[in-house]
Amino acid sequence: MSAYHRPVPNTWWLKRTPYVLFMLRELTSIFVAGYCVFLLILVYKLTQGADAYGNFIDALKSPSSIALHFITLAFVLYHTITWFNLTPKILVLYKGEEQIPKALVAGVFYTGWVVVSIVVALLVLGM
Amino acid sequence: MAETIKLEIFRYRPEKESEPTFLTYEVPFLEDWVVLDAINHIKDEIDGTLSYRWSCQMGVCGSCGVMINGVPKLSCAAFLKDYYPDKIRVEPLTGFPVERDLVSQIDDFMTKLTKIQPYIIRKRGEEKPLDEGEYLQTPAELARFKPYSMCINCMLCYAACPVYALDSTFIGPAAIALGQRYNMDSRDHGRSARQELIASHEGIWECTFVGECSAVCPKDVDPAAAIQRAKVSSTVDWFKDVLIPWGKKK
Numbered sequence: 425m426s427a428y429h430r431p432v433p434n435t436w437w438l439k440r441t442p443y444v445l446f447m448l449r450e451l452t453s454i455f456v457a458g459y460c461v462f463l464l465i466l467v468y469k470l471t472q473g474a475d476a477y478g479n480f481i482d483a484l485k486s487p488s489s490i491a492l493h494f495i496t497l498a499f500v501l502y503h504t505i506t507w508f509n510l511t512p513k514i515l516v517l518y519k520g521e522e523q524i525p526k527a528l529v530a531g532v533f534y535t536g537w538v539v540v541s542i543v544v545a546l547l548v549l550g551m
Numbered sequence: 552m553a554e555t556i557k558l559e560i561f562r563y564r565p566e567k568e569s570e571p572t573f574l575t576y577e578v579p580f581l582e583d584w585v586v587l588d589a590i591n592h593i594k595d596e597i598d599g600t601l602s603y604r605w606s607c608q609m610g611v612c613g614s615c616g617v618m619i620n621g622v623p624k625l626s627c628a629a630f631l632k633d634y635y636p637d638k639i640r641v642e643p644l645t646g647f648p649v650e651r652d653l654v655s656q657i658d659d660f661m662t663k664l665t666k667i668q669p670y671i672i673r674k675r676g677e678e679k680p681l682d683e684g685e686y687l688q689t690p691a692e693l694a695r696f697k698p699y700s701m702c703i704n705c706m707l708c709y710a711a712c713p714v715y716a717l718d719s720t721f722i723g724p725a726a727i728a729l730g731q732r733y734n735m736d737s738r739d740h741g742r743s744a745r746q747e748l749i750a751s752h753e754g755i756w757e758c759t760f761v762g763e764c765s766a767v768c769p770k771d772v773d774p775a776a777a778i779q780r781a782k783v784s785s786t787v788d789w790f791k792d793v794l795i796p797w798g799k800k801k
Contacts, residue, residue: 427648427656428563428571432716439621443713446761510760513776514783521691 452503455496508533554580556635558589560601561642563649571649573640574598580635587615587626590641590653603653610769613705617653618642623710623767644710646719660706663722666748667730672741686738699732699777701770708764708774714757721757722748724764724774731777734784750785758782 437443469480483489511533512526555577563571576597578589587605594601605615608627615626620640631639647655671686679686708724715721730749734742748754758778765775 426565427650428565429648430571430645432713436713436716442763442766443761446759446763450759510762510779513773514779516776516780518695521689523694
């Protein structure tokens with residue numbers, strides 16, 4: 425008598441919400457990587473002279489480009505928040521015998537994120 | 552008439568069928584009944600051919616794990632009232648071959664559990680004779696690994712892990728968490744002996760941090776965290792090897 429091996433369908437991740445959210449988190453990596461490539465292209469255009477850079481910036485003002493940027497922003501936010509929330513599970517730190525509170529570990533990451541965002545915003549807005 | 556609830560149960564009887572089927576049973580609905588009580592009622596009063604595992608009926612032995620409406624749970628800890636009046640679907644744990652009905656084949660897990668060497672390993676020559684007493688440890692040293700020592704080997708974490716379902720070579724959550732439990736024990740020197748398996752491709756690096764192993768754990772062991780922490784320490788090992796090749800070997 426043989427044991428029965430249940431097949432795993434390709435749609436396994438649609439069966440439960442936590443699996444869907446996991447796949448969504450995996451998908452966000454594509455947007456994070458894609459935006460890194462975009463930033464590299466932006467720098468490359470800068471090296472091609474003022475006209476090339478200006479044309480590229482103009483192209484970015486199209487509605488489809490703006491929509492894509494909003495979608496990317498949503499995915500990157502989801503990526504950042506889910507990973508920051510998971511960080512205290514991985515980074516278990518001790519001060520002497522006392523464990524440093526999980527909220528503090530995550531808090532350091534969130535604070536760093538806010539500070540960097542403010543600096544970038546100030547640079548971009550030219551203040 | 553007294554209230555009843557329906558259970559749709561996975562049946563696989565290899566002597567008469569090559570594919571599993573689902574049979575629906577109607578059992579009395581009692582406020583304080585858990586799914587295991589309902590299954591016991593079916594076995595005793597309706598269909599004595601139903602096979603399943605159970606023992607302590609109080610969330611300690613870890614034998615009665617099944618999928619309840621697609622979620623791995625101990626059937627002794629899942630109350631009927633949380634599902635009533637809907638039908639409850641009961642299946643054997645995902646990821647394991649099915650021996651019969653709700654009974655999974657767990658040999659693979661047992662083998663992996665042994666391979667991880669889940670016991671205190673001392674450096675050669677540092678074993679104390681029994682009459683010298685136990686190896687002492689402070690409460691703080693105990694606290695560092697204690698959550699990982701609460702595992703009851705119920706295998707719910709394996710059933711929740713899509714990686715294990717897709718590739719059963721993965722050592723899996725409970726075994727790695729148990730390895731980590733000993734690695735973090737101040738009395739243990741066996742980390743390097745376990746590392747070959749833990750840091751292998753079938754070990755921690757197979758894990759994609761879905762996190763459901765920890766979500767379904769009835770003892771809050773958090774195997775997902777144990778695996779990620781092992782990834783961090785293995786990465787630190789690698790950097791040390793590369794950057795300080797003349798340094799002390801693990």
